[in-house]
Amino acid sequence: xxxxxxxxxxxxxxxxxxxxxxxxxKIDKQTNQKKLDALQEVMPxxxxxxxxxxxxxxxxxxxxxxxxxxLKTVAFGYGGPIQIIFGVDKNKKITRIxxxxxxxxxxxxxxxxxxxxxxxFEGKTKKDAVLKKDDNINxxxxxxxxxxxxxxxxxxxxxxxxxxxxxxxx
Amino acid sequence: MIKExxxxxxxxxxxxxxxxGLCPALAVSTxxxxxxxxxxxxxxxxxxxxxxxxxxxxxxxxxxxxxxxIIVISTFVTIIDYSLKAYAPALSSSLxxxxxxxxxxxxxxxxxxxxxxxxxxxxSLFDALGMSIGFTIVITLLASIRELLGNGTIFGYAVMPQNxxxxxxxxxxxxxxxxxxxxxxxxxxxxxx
Numbered sequence: 478x479x480x481x482x483x484x485x486x487x488x489x490x491x492x493x494x495x496x497x498x499x500x501x502x503k504i505d506k507q508t509n510q511k512k513l514d515a516l517q518e519v520m521p522x523x524x525x526x527x528x529x530x531x532x533x534x535x536x537x538x539x540x541x542x543x544x545x546x547x548l549k550t551v552a553f554g555y556g557g558p559i560q561i562i563f564g565v566d567k568n569k570k571i572t573r574i575x576x577x578x579x580x581x582x583x584x585x586x587x588x589x590x591x592x593x594x595x596x597x598f599e600g601k602t603k604k605d606a607v608l609k610k611d612d613n614i615n616x617x618x619x620x621x622x623x624x625x626x627x628x629x630x631x632x633x634x635x636x637x638x639x640x641x642x643x644x645x646x647x
Numbered sequence: 648m649i650k651e652x653x654x655x656x657x658x659x660x661x662x663x664x665x666x667x668g669l670c671p672a673l674a675v676s677t678x679x680x681x682x683x684x685x686x687x688x689x690x691x692x693x694x695x696x697x698x699x700x701x702x703x704x705x706x707x708x709x710x711x712x713x714x715x716x717i718i719v720i721s722t723f724v725t726i727i728d729y730s731l732k733a734y735a736p737a738l739s740s741s742l743x744x745x746x747x748x749x750x751x752x753x754x755x756x757x758x759x760x761x762x763x764x765x766x767x768x769x770x771s772l773f774d775a776l777g778m779s780i781g782f783t784i785v786i787t788l789l790a791s792i793r794e795l796l797g798n799g800t801i802f803g804y805a806v807m808p809q810n811x812x813x814x815x816x817x818x819x820x821x822x823x824x825x826x827x828x829x830x831x832x833x834x835x836x837x838x839x840x
Contacts (some may be wrong), residue, residue: 478708485707485715489722496726503733511736578740583677584797584818623815 511577512562516547519564519573523547534641537564545572546642552634555626556580559589563598563635565642571606574598574635579627586627594621594628603639608632648773651766655777662785662827663834667753671745672786673823679802682790683783684738685745688731690779692723692749693758694772700763701771716759721750754778785830792826793817 516526516535522544523537535547545566552559559579564572574595581587588594597618598606607616608629620628659665662672668689675685699719707715728746731739739746749755758778763771791801797817799807807813816822 478711481707482711482714482718485703485718489718493722493725496729500729500733504729504736507733507736580743582819584813584815 515562515575515577516564519562519575520545520547521572523564530641543567548638548641550634550638552630554579554581554589554630555586555624556582559627559631559634561631561634563638565639569602569639569642571598571601571635571639574631576631581624581627585621586624588621588624589627589631594619594631598635603636606632606636606639648769651770651773652777655774655779655781656784657781657838660781660785660834661754661778662782663831665754665757667757668755668782669827671748671752672782672789673820673827675742675745676786676790676793676823677818678741678794678798678800679787679791680738681741682786684731684735684742686779686783686786688727688742688746689749689752689755689782690775691727692720692752693755693779693782694775695723696720696755697758697763697771697775698768700759701766701768704764712764713760716756716764717750720755720759724750754782789823789826789830793822797822 513526516537517523520526520537522539524540525538526535526547527538528535533549536543537545537547545564547562547564549560549562552561557580559581560577561574562577563574566572576590576595579587579590581589601617604615605617608618608620608625609616610620610625611629618628618632620632655661661667662669671685671689675681696716696719700716703715703719704712724747727749728739731742731746758771758774762774766774795801795806796814797819799805799811799813814822817826
C-alpha cells in the first residue's frame with residue numbers, strides 16, 4: 478500500500494520537476510521584463526538603467542548623460558504591501574509613478590493604480606508629494622475617496638523614498 | 648454519456664446546486680476576465696484529475712485513496728499555476744492565491760470521490776466537462792454582473808453611461824453573496840416548473 482503511494486508521489490514529483498524546469502526561465506524572464514518595463518515607463522527618456530542599490534535604486538541614463546533616477550519602494554496599504562516604482566528627474570521632480578503590485582480593496586483602494594491618482598504625482602517635488610488631507614498648505618495630492626489608507630501609504634512611501642536620491646548622489 | 652455531461656450544467660450545477668467550491672467562486676468573481684481565467688484553470692485541473700483518478704482507481708486501495716487523489720490533484724494544480732505564471736503573468740497575479748487553492752477545492756475532490764472513483768474514464772471525462780462548463784457559466788455570469796454593477800464595465804469595456812455611479816458593494820465580498828443568492832433563487836424558480 479505504501480509502495481503504491483510512493484509510486485504515485487514519485488510520478489507526480491517527476492512530472493512537476495519537468496514542468497518546473499520548462500517554466501522557470503520563462504517565469505524569471507517575465508518578472509525581469511515586468512521590472513524593466515516599469516522602469517522604462519516611469520523614465521520614458523532613459524535608454525539605460527544602472528542598478529545602484531539592488532532592487533531599490535537605479536540611475537537612468539540617456540545615452541551617457543544622467544537624466545534622473547528610478548526608485549522602488551514598498552508601502553504598507555490596507556490589503557498588504559504595495560510595490561511602487563517611480564522616476565525622479567534631475568530637478569528632483571517626480572516624472573511618473575507606477576504601482577507594480579497591490580492587493581487593495583477592488584473599487585476602493587485598488588484605484589491607486591488608476592491614472593487619475595498616479596498622474597497627480599507628475600512634476601511634484603518631495604515637499605509637494607503629500608496628501609492635501611495631511612498638509613493643507615504644501616500637500617498637492619488628492620486622496621481617493623474612501624481609500625485614505627491606501628492613498629496615504631503610497632504617498633508617504635514615495636515621499637520617504639525620495640530621500641534616497643540625496644544620499645550618495647551620483 | 649450525454650446525461651453525465653448535461654447534469655453538471657443545470658441539474659447538478661457545482662455552484663448553484665451542489666454548492667461546493669463557493670470560496671474561489673465568490674472571491675475571484677470581481678471581474679469577468681478573472682472569472683473566465685479561474686474557470687479555465689479549474690476546468691484543466693478537474694478534467695485531468697478526473698481522467699487520471701478514473702484510470703488508477705483499480706490499483707489504488709481504498710485506504711489510501713484520499714492521499715493519492717490529493718497528490719494527483721495538487722500535481723495538476725501546480726502545473727497550471729506554473730504555466731499561468733510563465734505564459735499569462737497578468738492573469739496569474741490577479742487570481743493570486745486562488746489558483747494554488749484549487750487543490751482544496753471541494754468540487755474537484757468531490758467529483759474524484761463521488762464520481763471518478765466509481766465510474767469509467769469516458770464517463771468521468773464527460774462528468775468533468777459538464778461540471779467545468781457549469782462552473783464556468785455561473786462564475787462568468789456572477790463576475791459579469793458584479794463587474795457591470797460594481798464597476799460599470801464588462802471584460803474591461805465600459806458599457807454603462809459615463810455618469811453611472813458604480814455600486815461599490817458589488818465588487819466587495821458582500822456583493823458576491825448577494826448576486827449568488829439571486830442566481831440560486833433564479834435557478835430554483837426555473838427548475839421548479
